[in-house]
Structures are given as C-alpha cells and as structure tokens.
Amino acid sequence: MPSLLNVSRPPVFCPGCSHERITHALDKAFQNMDLDEDQIVIVTDIGCSGLFDTFFHTHAFHGLHGRALTYASGLKMARPELNVIVTMGDGGLGIGGAHILSACRRNLDLTLLILNNFNFGMTGGQFSATTPPEAQVGSGFLNRLESPLDVCRLASSAGAAYVTRCSSYAKNLAEEIENAIRFDGFSILDIWGICPGRYTKRNRLTPQIIEDSLAKLPLIKGPKAENLRKEYGKHYRELSAMQKSVPSPAKIEETFKPPEPGRQELVILGSAGQRIITAGEILCLAGLTAGLRVTQKNEYNITVLRGPSISELILSPEEIDFTGIVRPNVILALSRDGVARRKHLFDHLDNNTLIIQAREIDLPPCNARIYQIDFKAQNIRSHDRALAALSALAKLNKAIHLEMLQSALKFKFSGKILASALDLVDGVVTAKLM
Amino acid sequence: MAFSLMEGNEAIARGAIASGCRFFAGYPITPATTIFNTMLKLLPPMGGICLQGEDEIASIGYCLGASMAGLKVMTATSGPGISLYSEHISFAIGSEIPIVIVDVQRLGPSTGSATRGADGDIQFLRWGNSGGLPLIVLAPVDVNDCYSLTLQAFILAEEFRCPVLIASNKEIALTLENIDIDAFPKPDNIERKAPPPGEPFLPFEASSGHMVPYFLPIGGKVPVRQTSSTHGPDGYITTDSDEIAKIQDRLKNKILSAAGRFSFHEARLEEGADTLLLTYGVTARAARAVYKEQKRRGNPVSLLILKTLWPVPEDLIRETAVNVKRVVVVEMNLGQYVREIERILLDKKVDFLGQMDGRLITPHQIQEVIIHA
Secondary structure, eight states: OOOOBOTTSOOOOOTTOHHHHHHHHHHHHHHHTTOOGGGEEEEEOSSGGGGGGGGBSSEEEEOSTTOHHHHHHHHHHHOTTSEEEEEEEHHHHHHTHHHHHHHHHHOOSEEEEEEEOSSBTTTTSBOOTTOOTTSOOTTTTGGGGSOOOOHHHHHHHHTOSEEEEEETTOTTHHHHHHHHHHSSSOEEEEEEOOOTTTHHHHSOOOHHHHHHHHHHSOOOOSBOGGGOOOOHHHHHHHHHHTSOOOOOOOOEEOOSOOSSOSOEEEEEEEETTSOHHHHHHHHHHHHHHTTOEEEEEEEEOSSTTSSEEEEEEEEESSOOOOOOOSSOSEEEEOOHHHHHHTGGGGTTOOTTOEEEEETTOOOOOOOSEEEEEOTTTTTOOGGGHHHHHHHHHHHTTSSSOHHHHHHHHHHHOOHHHHHHHHHHHHTHHHHHHO | OEEEEEEHHHHHHHHHHHTTEEEEEEOOOTTTHHHHHHHHHHTGGGTOEEEEOSSHHHHHHHHHHHHHTTOEEEEEEOHHHHHHHHHHHHHHHHTTOOEEEEEEEOBOSTTOBTTSOOOTTHHHHHHOSTTOOOOEEEOOOSHHHHHHHHHHHHHHHHHHTSEEEEEEEHHHHSOEEEEOGGGSOOOOOOOOOOOOTTSOOOTTOOOTTOSSOOOOOTTSSSOOEEESSOBOTTSSBOOOHHHHHHHHHHHHHHHHTTGGGGOOEEEEOOTTOOEEEEEETTHHHHHHHHHHHHHHTTOOOEEEEESEEESOOHHHHHHHHTTOSEEEEEESSSSSTHHHHHHHOTTSEEEEEEOOSSSOOOHHHHHHHHHHO
C-alpha cells in the first residue's frame, strides 16, 4: 500500500523531535496493514501531538485538550468498522485523566499513542504528569513537589487490556503500533521521546538514556492477561440486541363524568415509603378516565428513603395553566414530616378545603373540614395509607369517584398487585367512613 | 379523547427518538436524569447507542464524535453540567457539529438545589461559549412543548449544523401531565446534505447561495477533516485573516439571517390593552392564567410567550409591543432576558418581576405588578 502521509502538508516538528519518527512509524504501520485512507480516523487533541491528524490523508478529528478519547469513543461506537487512532501528549494524559481511566475500564477498540516527552512543549516547557521531579522545566520549582505518573501501571490497574511501553527510537516501533491497532480492544502505547525545543534545552536526554531508563523498569508489552475480555462495542451490541423494545405510551380513554365541576387541587402530605408519588399518579390516571386535564408535581428529599414526600395534583376540565397550588380543595395529611414541610399551607384554609387526616397526625389549627381515619385501628399499613385515603376521597365523591379510581388501578396494575389494591379500596376504608 | 400521563423529560426523549436521534450520552444529574433513563430504555432495542459518560465533558464529547460520524445526537444535563459542556458547545458552534443539548435548569448558583426549579441559565446558555457566536435556544412551557420543540430542535440542528439548546426547567421536566403524542404530526426529519455527485468536497465550504456546508460523515468513502482550530474551508488551520473573517461572518449569519423562520412563540393580543406580559418557560403558565383572568375582568392585557429565546426574535418583540405603553417581563431569575427587552424596546416602559427561590411565580404576584406598578 502507498504511504498515507499528506503530501501537501509535511511534518513541521522541531529538528530532532521524536514525534517525527512516530509519524513515520505510524504511516509504516498503516502500510503494513494495507489500510486505505477511508478506513482510519486520527483523533488528536492540543499540543504538538495534536498536529498528527494534519500530516495524514485520512479521516481526522482534532479537538480540545485531553478530550480526544471522548470523540474517539463516539466515532467508534457509531462506526465500528473504523480504525480509530488517538494521539495524545503527556499533557493530554494529565488533563484527560478521567477519560483514560474510563477508556481502560471500557475496553472499546481504540488505539491510544501517548507521545510522552516529559513536558508541555507547545506552551513553554511546563511540567506535565510525567515530568521527573529533578528536571528543570518551565514551572519553576513546582515539579519538584510532585511524583510523575507511570501511565502503564495506571492503565494496567484500571483494566487496560493492552499496554506497551517503548521508545520512539525502538527499531520495531512500526510493528509495536501495528500490534496495538490489530488488538481487538483498548490499547495504550506509552512512547518515550525527546523534545528538543524545550525539554533537552535544560535537561540531558538521549535515545540511549531513554533505552537505559526503560531497561531498568519492568517490561510492559502487549496484552495484559488479567485484563483480557470482550471488546466494549461488540459487547454493547450483544447486550443491546437482548433488550426488549418499549411500547408507545399507553393512553386512557375518557369514559366517565367527574363527580364535581371545575378545577380540583389536591395535595398529598406523606413520607418516603408511603407510596405517595404512586398515589398521586393513580389520582391523575383517575382524572384521565373522566377526560380531565391533569398535572402532578412531586417533592421529596434527595435522600430517597427518608423525609417528607409530597405530591401536588391538579385535575381540571380546562387546560391547566399555573401548576402551583395555593389553596387546595383537598389535603391528604398522612405523615408528620409531610405536614411539617407544608405547614404554611394550612394558614388560610376555609371550609372549602377537605382534609383527610391520619388520626395520629397533628395538624396546625385551621378552618378546613376534617375527616379522620384511624389507619392503625383499621390495620392499614403505612405504605397502603395513601391509596386508602384515595379510596376515602372516591367514596366521598370528592374530585374522583370510585369507578374512576378502580379504572385507574386497572390501568396501572395487574395480577396480584391489582387484586390487593382493589381489595384495599373496596374494604377497609369503606368500613371506617360509612 | 385519550391521553397518556408523562413528564417533560420523557416527552423530550420521545421527541428525540421520533426525530431520528440514535445516539445519546449523558451523566446522571437531577433533574435531567430521567431523560437519560428514557433514552436508555428506548435506544438500545432499536439499534441506537446510549452511553453514560465518566463526566459531562466526556458525555458531550462522545456526542460530537458520533455526530461527525453521521448520527443525530442528544445530551442532557443541568446547571453544573452545562458549565462543563461549555468548551464543547464552543467547539460545536465553531466547527458546525449538529447536536441537541437539553439543560434542565435547577436553582443555582453552582450545585444549588437539585430538586428546585429556576430559569437561571438563560444568559449563560447564550454567552457561555468562547467566541460568542450565536446558537439556538428553545424554551418549552409544558409537556407538549417538550415534545414538539425537541422535534424542532433536531430539524434546526441538522439544517444549520449548530448546537440547539432546550432550556427546560425542573418544573416542566419532572411535572407529569396529560399528553397525546399521536396528535402531533409526524416530523419531516431532515437529513444533512451531501455534496452533489462529482463536486469536490471541502468540509467547511458553503457553496454559492448556501450558508451551511455540505456534510459527509467521518468513516465514509471520502476522508473528512474536523477541527476545533480556526480553519479555512478545507478544515486545516488558517492564519489568513480574510478567510477567518469570512467563515466567522458565515457562522454568525447562517443563524441570524434565518431567525425569523424559527421564532416560535404564542401571542395573544388584546385590543386596547396597554400592557404586554412577556415571558417564557414554566412562568408562561402563570402569565396565561393572568391573561385569562384580566380578560374576564374586562381589563385585558396582551401576552407574548417566547419559545425561541436565542436568537432574540427582535422583530417579533417590536411588532407585538407596538401598541402597548408598558411591557412586564416575568422570569424565574433575578433579571436576565429583561436585558434584551430593555435593549430592543427603548421607547417603552419595561417593568420586571423575577424570583429565584425555588418557588413558581404565581398569577397573584403577576397581577400585583400589573395593577400597582
């Protein structure tokens, strides 16, 4: 295959920059693999490594510092057949750390070449995540305070399935790159090199020193046996294909007349675990069975298993404009938490408001009409109280009637849950209220 | 008549699917998470892709990659996440990457209150990008708008190759309402235009008479270049100031010159009314109630609900306000969009009602301003 280097844009690196060797090794790897220009995308970020996409006549995507792996992931998921090559410096490694960890854990078939030259070449030789503490760099004394990152060890412990550390001057660099591209999963090459424009102006570093340094480190090369697993994209498609498709949202036909004219505003004041939000939804569904417009607003603490749970509901024969409730027609007061959270709601009530009150709950003084229910005496458990209160409401023909409620339950539930819900509605509450 | 019960977030997700969106990536954040949840249910069984990013920067980054590969993409977040999206929104504007971005606003500043609503990001959505070039921001009022404006958002993103933001609000996103999705006409899903056969392809060249370049996907037969750097028509870095000026002008004008075509709004003009209520988002619902009540009382006000916030529909605002003495701007923040109205309507009295404490602005509060100010 011919070279894929861009003939109209030859590399423009500083004389002696090891990036140029990597450029040619990458081209050699493409040639050895018989890849065409349309089978490759080179994804780059900021810095000298970010020039790579311009030197090749392939698909190219150049973006923000450290974010190349994110674009690469989107491209690979959308186009699994593409060979996605990401180049990144030791700068991108630092700023994009979260993306590297994620890519290692995910094992999507991307090839990441880290062009590691131990400093930020383009901005003036500042220290990067891999700068040795003893180096003289553009960040004054600051690099002396930090330990350099060993990306190969990091990647291995993060789950990377293929990790190689090598020198830009390795004779077999093209072969190393080819092996990484051929690997079916996420592969990282940590390629050590020399930045003559910045780093070696004040620090001694030669191909021989790199080779000696690498020789002192444990050999890290190729597939990591303990991390080998399915490639993410294939695995994603495999699991995706097993997901059941979701039907269109079910609709409720208008079949009843509502018991009362006009807009009805209801507030359920309860606690987490009392199925307040489900009760609110059932009330809305009941409204839909009578062709009413409905809204439901819920409020609960971010800690989901504790604290107040409140549902505000509007049922109306007209379009519902304002969704807030100032003076409700109905309050279901089912827990202390809920009542405490909305204590001001009781300030201006008159006898147009009906409160269905769990007997053991204290209410702020108010002028509303109050129906008490002794849930304990009725043996109604805490999580059934909201539905029991709806039953009371329906039997009083307030906002909804019993057929609306039963119809809503049949829409929402089936089987044993439906049977027990209908039993609850039918039995316990009637006995108390009649 | 038959309705479903649905929250605004689900309606946005279903609107996206109806628009042909086949890639979603997001990071969990209240109150936007249920968009992600719904997309995760809907996309995989139809061969689409739904990813949970390691953070918000990654989530939108995945979307930009997938969009350049030719898919229709969407992401969703809230205030803390939209802040992290900023650098990638700039990228999508400057490099003409179609994407729909949902900001389900919550009470700020910063992490603020996860479960309280606000419209506090309205100027940030417009100006929270480097370079300051225009984008499109749509603002739904209710669950129906969540669905229908999402359809429009995809049409606009694909046609203009730009980010389209949906400025939702916890008070719409997590409020369940009746909706009949079948009542909406099937969207005319537009596709990005490939160059005519035989024409050479330059990724950022708009051919004569066009404001938007032809699109070919990364991964197709023809090599495509994408870059966040200042580029010429060929997608390579350029330092030619004339070339730069030309492309910046085009990025600006492709949106502004077409703004009249997508100034979505609801106007209710009353003869003899000397006050115009101007609002957007969930607050429009309180304003509608006031409009109806004032009409009933024989003391009518006019009402303008904007559903396209950016670009500012300046002509529409001027025309609607022409016969009133006073404009009352109501918004769920401490004064953001009112700046635009003051700028446009220099000859009108502009009064402002704002609130940012997690509570909805009530019809009563609006009425107080109308009567007493």
